Amino acid sequence: MTAAPDPRPRDAGTGPSGVRRTAWLSPTAFDAALDALVARDGEDALVDLRADAYGHGAVEVERRARERGIRRFLRTAADARHVTPQRLVEPYGLLPGSTPVLRLTGEVIAVKRVPAGTAVSYGYTYRTRGEATIALVGLGYADGVPRLASSRAPVRVGAATGVVAGRVAMDQLVVDLGEHATGAQAGDDAVLWDDAATLSAWAAATDRAPEALTAGLGRRIQRRWGLG
Numbered sequence: 385m386t387a388a389p390d391p392r393p394r395d396a397g398t399g400p401s402g403v404r405r406t407a408w409l410s411p412t413a414f415d416a417a418l419d420a421l422v423a424r425d426g427e428d429a430l431v432d433l434r435a436d437a438y439g440h441g442a443v444e445v446e447r448r449a450r451e452r453g454i455r456r457f458l459r460t461a462a463d464a465r466h467v468t469p470q471r472l473v474e475p476y477g478l479l480p481g482s483t484p485v486l487r488l489t490g491e492v493i494a495v496k497r498v499p500a501g502t503a504v505s506y507g508y509t510y511r512t513r514g515e516a517t518i519a520l521v522g523l524g525y526a527d528g529v530p531r532l533a534s535s536r537a538p539v540r541v542g543a544a545t546g547v548v549a550g551r552v553a554m555d556q557l558v559v560d561l562g563e564h565a566t567g568a569q570a571g572d573d574a575v576l577w578d579d580a581a582t583l584s585a586w587a588a589a590t591d592r593a594p595e596a597l598t599a600g601l602g603r604r605i606q607r608r609w610g611l612g
Contacts, residue, residue, distance in 0.1 A: 403522035430456035435599035490523035505550025
């Protein structure tokens, strides 16, 4: 099966360093969540804008919410004292089984085929179990990728899903795509999460709630509305 061509420009989300670090935000998923919120709560519908709307961008989130008649917004911890935690994060698709609004991707900088037992990343705490394809990705803890993801969290490049190999560095991480991965190349997107399953896997691997993951994303990551 041949994958459909990606309609996004190759330089979309490129930051000052020239490396793509992109949070793709789905207007379809977010607007559907807002419509459901208004249908259920009417004038009591509210949207939490704290932590830059959990990393989604408070200015655009508020604008889209106001377009749907929402006038209640949470901006401080005091505002949220009497609101259930689930109600705060549901517009962002951060509850189990819902569709996340935010898809996090980084650019593959280099790809290399290595033999079994190859030591990877700082301190050589990770070694490949067999012959493997490894990919260097331009995302690191300076971008809000938790170091607890080291050797634990999944990353997808093309059709292959691998694991963060070794320690997450400040600007980069390495992915072990396994023995049978083929076709990965520099310039590809590395997807950290894009659905409920992958976001939940990252939450479990890093001991963080999904909303903490999205809220912790750094300023170098470009927010782009328009995916899905």
